[in-house]
Amino acid sequence: MSSTNWNLEPSLESTAVVQIKAQYELFINGQWQAPLSKTYFDSVNPADESHLAKIAWAQAQDIDLAVQAARSAYENVWSKLSGAERGKYLFRIARLMQEKSRELAVLETLDGGKPIKESRDVDVPLACNHFFYYAGWADKLQEAFAGREVAALGLAAQITPWNFPLLMLAWKIAPALACGNTVVLKPAETTSLTALKFAEICQEAGLPAGVVNIVTGYGDSGAALVAHPDVNKIAFTGSTAVGKQIQKACIGTDKKLTLELGGKSANIILEDAPIDQAVEGVINAIFFNQGHVCCAGSRLYVQESIATRVIEKLKFRLQSIYVGNPLDKNTDIGAINSKKQLETIERYISLGVEEGAEMYQPSCHLPAKGYYCPPTLFTDVAQSARIAQEEIFGPVLTIQTFRTIDEVLQKANNSPYGLAAGVWTDKGARIFGLSSQLQAGVVWANTYNKFDPASPFGGYKESGFGREGGLHGLSAYLKFIN
Amino acid sequence: MQPNTSLTDFSVLLNSVAPVDQIGSLERIAKIQTRSLKGPAKLQGLRMALSMIDLTTLEGKDTPGKVRQMCYKAQHLHDQADGLPTVAAVCVFPTMVGVAKAALAHTAIKVAAVSTAFPAGQAPFEVKKLDTLHAVEHGADEIDMVISRGRFLAGDYNFVFDEIAAIKELCGSARLKVIFETGELDSLDQVKRVSTLAIAAGADFIKTSTGKIQPAATFPVVLTMLTAIKDHYDKTGQMIGMKPAGGISSAKIALQHLLLVKEVLGEAWLNNEWYRFGASSLANDLLMQYQKQLTGKYQSASYFSID
Amino acid sequence: MEILKTYKLYIGGQFPRTESGRSYLVESPDGKAIANACLASKKDVRNAVQVARKAQSSWAAKTAFNKGQILYRIAEVFEGRKAQLIEEMCSLGASIQEASQEVQIAIDRCVYYAGWADKYQALSSSVNPVASSHFNFSVPEPMGVVGIVACQETALSGLVSQMLPIIAGGNSVVLLANSKKPLCAITLGEVLATSDVPGGVVNILTGNVAEMLPTLAGHMDVNALCLAKLPTELMVSAQESAIDNLKRCIIQTQDFSEASAQGMQYITDFQEIKTTWHPIEQLAGGMGGY
Structure with missing residues (x-):
């Protein structure tokens, strides 16, 4: 059976509601x-x-x-x-x-x-x-x-x-x-x-x-x-x-x-996690607001036993991420805020390739004018790679695998930053075990990038x-x- | 026909079913629901949804007359408009299969029969078998069986597996849809589990509900079932169909379901071979929205037939 | 003949001499030699930070009740050292009445x-009513290793008032004693060593604050500084060094010899607030939440 092409048409928000002064x-x-x-x-x-x-x-x-x-x-x-x-x-x-x-x-x-x-x-x-x-x-x-x-x-x-x-x-x-x-x-x-x-x-x-x-x-x-x-x-x-x-x-x-x-927040998926929601959480953690988020979950840690599956699901999920005109109501990733920031992100992407990590970007048509960057995954990343240590502030995710919980805890805390962290596991006792040990001002357990006026926000360390x-x-x- | 998985592999498989987080599922759905469908894409979506309908009548008071009228509607959704598809199938009780087959002879519209003591499924297996055989012998193209929810909730997964596998064998060339009646199950974890179970036992389609119990085809339940289908496909390369049934009465909801399919499974599932809506009143809302897209005018129910 | 006591450092539960082998003379206000104290070096600071880091997580992991018991034990052992502490203070110029009062304050602070x-956890934490189906709560957590520059005016009440709330909150401490009046600080170390405080939780260095502070303030593994009144130049340079790893600098100006110079804020000043989110499943059709 051949597949049906069903593409969403652009659905532009009207700008008539704003009047920008000269x-x-x-x-x-x-x-x-x-x-x-x-x-x-x-x-x-x-x-x-x-x-x-x-x-x-x-x-x-x-x-x-x-x-x-x-x-x-x-x-x-x-x-x-x-x-x-x-x-x-x-x-x-x-x-x-x-x-x-x-x-x-x-x-x-x-x-x-x-x-x-x-x-x-x-x-x-x-x-x-x-x-x-x-x-x-x-x-x-x-x-x-x-x-x-x-x-x-x-x-x-x-x-x-x-x-x-x-x-x-x-x-x-x-x-x-x-x-x-x-x-x-x-x-x-x-x-x-x-x-x-x-x-x-x-x-x-x-x-x-x-x-x-x-x-x-x-x-x-x-x-x-x-x-x-x-x-x-x-x-x-x-x-x-x-x-x-x-x-x-x-x-x-x-x-x-x-x-x-700044931050370089760790997002940790354990093998007993609700995997589909975790994958969605990863998308939300790193691609929300083009990754221009101080608490972005930019370091993903996946337990080795499920790593292949998670990466496969992430890559598939990226196919339905719409990159483009921010005024289009269907756009998931809009424009990078400035030319300067786009250059910074692109520099880090090249650096990641130089560092030997494997890069994945879905094929997407970017507008000819404006500052755009496709969602980018790096696998085979080492903790010592600069792309895994430095804040990129863009839609770029590094993925590392781990074997044990002690190992991932150490790696997650192995950063000068301490803004946020994510933990995905179905086991309540483990959530509290990890969340109490993570050096971060905000810990999202089985969720990510949630904000609320009633919820205090701010970091540890740098x-x-x-x-x-x-x-x-x-x-x-x-x-x-x- | 063989089940998709052997019984020993099956217990390993069930233990490997990942948990489902309800709030995360709701958030995923909320993202789909903010997608904006406009212009030709919306028309295409409406036509697609129409072509995926299993037009259904499952009432104690069903008569050959009622079934024949519905079968006419299945072929002639709204003859005032050009270029409309027919529905995918009609869905009736086994006793009505012969009537429906005759009414739909020489059309591509399939006849689906509910079976296995629909809707409660509380009958001895011999009865369920006869129920199914009756439908198959009268030419049913598709069998919509219900699972034994009581046995499932009691943890008797092997019983449920065996029952599905046995019915599958009776189906012959008819495609088997397995109804979970998710409104009677406890959690999304169980929905994921039963989906995995049914697929392993040989389901060609998995289906949410009978339409007799609320809640029926809710978004989180459908999303969970789609991910089970995706997991099976990624593992085996085998496609399984999906049929939400019950509660999908508006075009808006139907289109959101299709967007969910597009993002969770991919466009290969966007046709009536792999996706169905079990619905009776959905067709007219789709038709009204279709006319609205063509004419720019909001429509009145008085202009759309109600067979 | 009187046996003169050598005042050593207190690091990791031990009383080592400074690795530099240096000492300095502690004198009474009228110039009388009282004792020799260790003139701790940069390396001593480094060693102290290292053991403080090692000790911190297991100290923080002790139950809150247990930490309270240990702090109360300090008071008990303190009580038995009263006479020695008073004598040490008097030898450095305090009247018996002043000294007794200060020791009493120190003991009362422990209690x-x-x-x-x-x-403090109950009073400084919160359950936050967020507008989504999530359980959201904020709790205090220790900052980690805290460097303390002890009040240079008081011999005992200052450093005790500074240190206790910081360790009560699960931090470990590297404390630079009053340069001119270091004796009570080391005696405090002896109290701590015999009162169930695990080695490394409190580390006390004597010597020249101006020499040690830059190392402590610049140390990248120190999380916060508790600074009492200091000469401006020293204060500024400490704060500047603190920037490299964004140390929290808390400057304390209260009069530590006042009985009232205590409060929960001196604990929470050295706490981070951690906020945790977790979904609440929606049952029976209702949204979960608090």
Whole structure:
């Protein structure tokens, strides 16, 4: 019997819901202000390399204005509001975000290249929910820390990455405001648009001027923000290298610091695992958001007795992964966020081949323009191969086999990072045995890449310190008076 | 005909069945359900689904008249529209096989008969045998047998295996569909286990339900059965057919099932030799959606015949 | 003739001399020679970190109840060493009243943290109501090997207040004693060695903090630093060295001689939070969850 060709047609999400301005200014003190230097940079759609907008490039003097605005808003307005009143603003922001959810999703996809189904079903709802979650904490901070007296830190400087632009903004701004701080946030230069849209939402919500300030720009803008003496708190999500620079810049100051950095997380499949769900979990672990996920399960460890079967299933599964236009509702892997990142990923893929690992990529037609990378598996990988040690931040999976549980535990922990880990086994006692021994801030057992506002997230070791989300996410934005 | 596996290999096989995680299965299905079908691909999907239907009547009040009318509908789904396929088969009780065969003579539409004391299967084996033989002798092309769920739940896997293998032998050239009645089983683990068992015992098709018990062809159950088929295929190169039955009443759900087949098994299964829908009311919803695609107008049930 | 005691290091449950063979004179405030203490070297720091790493996992794996028992045992053995500790403090300039008070604080701290060993987990963990069918919980886990620079003002209350919550939380410790008042630190080592604390869980080095700290702070296998008040330059360089492996640096400025300078936060400051997810099967048609 010959097989039927049944191919899904492109099903493009409409972009009519968004209106991108030709040029964006800085959002300081509730107003759009041109950068004093009158410098702008271009934002590009990574899906087709088209120009999206000109965006203000904040310099130190602009940062200073933003910090002054945030300080003044803190002293004069925000610190004088009750927790309940702050909470109401957050609830209102959450609602407005929900109302504009499709607009935010399309904007996120245009700006960053992630598949529309992820921005629509994951990023935006989680971001809204994060505001809802922390809104409710604003008037319960004292209850959260029984026996201690807590207070806001003051002014929080926040720097977000390009992989989950709006979601990371929510992870940062929601707890900061709930705890009574004001904010200056700098989004990543390749993905500023949803943060700027969020600024509009703050205006619409009637949030007092200066409580949230959005300053766009490159690393130098972020460095100026970190260095500003009037900042009380720094929250950074990004690379470990930059995280270390920030930690250094904070020495000798009273700035409270939380860092959410890189990872090379182990995903472990034991021979008694629910194998089909494990395979799906692997797909989700490494190809979610093009692998641009700090907690991506980029090191797969499979017990030898089932390794052949798992690899066979993975390869088959890759045939129904759609790579292409992020606006297509059927796209599973969208565009790599930037040319620079694509080059990094391609360098690692060549390195893997040089290192002697066996590479597998399914045949897929990539769009002619834009930055794309097919899902990539490497088998026959050694622990000492660089592709198995270094964070690639792309859709590239290394697969190693193991014989015993002790062996895989050692190998999983054999990394400078400690952000996340996955464990697949049907045996409850073994899950807890492994999960309690894995050096990772998040352990997903028989699942992977799940996020929730109520669930604390953050790493061990060089993956950073501090937690975001949940009850444990509050202390990053509070000081303890006794 | 021989079972697909010997009895000794079979116990080893059953022990090697991987566990199934329900939540992971639901998440996989959720991914399929966000797939977007548009334009010609949707029309193709609707036509495909129509061609995969086992148009079914399994009622105590079935009469030759009712069966003949259904057989006409099986050949003439909606003559107002061009280019429509016929359904794959009609599915009736053994007593109605002769009527159906006569009504469908000179067509490619198969006649399937439920058997083995459908739907409960609570009859002595001799009765089940006669039930099956009656259908086969009257020309049934396909036999839809039910398994002994009580024996399965009691852990008497050899009994269930033997029963399937014995019925398979009686089928001769008729293809055997094995109905699990998954709504009476406990978990997806058991669904995986019974699928593996039935395939090993010689099933040509595995089928979810009788349509008499809820829940019937739920997505997690169907996904689990598809993975059992895939595992068998990867191991032996032998294709096994799949028939979800019961509860698939809308075009939307049917198309999602086909997308599931496409991703889990591959396009080789996307035809009525290897995939069937056991349904009675599905056909008209597919037809209405088909017309909607062609005309751009949402349809009314009044324009689609209900045989 | 009085037999003078040689104060050695405490590493891996043993009392070795420094590998460098060096010592320094511990003097009273009025310049009287009191004792010789080991001037520990970089290699001693390295050795101490090595044994601390080795000891940490089995210490953490002891039941919380057992850790509490061992901490309480420290208090018991401490009690028997009261006189010696008071004498050591007095020889370095404390009044008997001050010394007695400080020893009492130290003993009370042991009792206090012994009680915490199996309770902070309940108070710092959470079950998180996620919006999917998953059981999600967060629990504290020890950071690993913690380097402590003991308070350079107090002889005993500081280092005890710093160390106890850190080991109560399942960490192991490399502790740099007060340079000028190291005697009580080594006596504490003797207390620990006879009170069921497994060797290597606490390691105590005497000497020049400025010499040892860069090695400790730069050591890639140390997970966190607990720093008391230090000269700015030393503090900054320690924090800079800590960056290479992203050590958590906790700077403690509380007055350790205050009875109130204790609390659960000094345990949880040296804990990571681990969050675990697991699916909950949906039964009877309902979504699982908490």
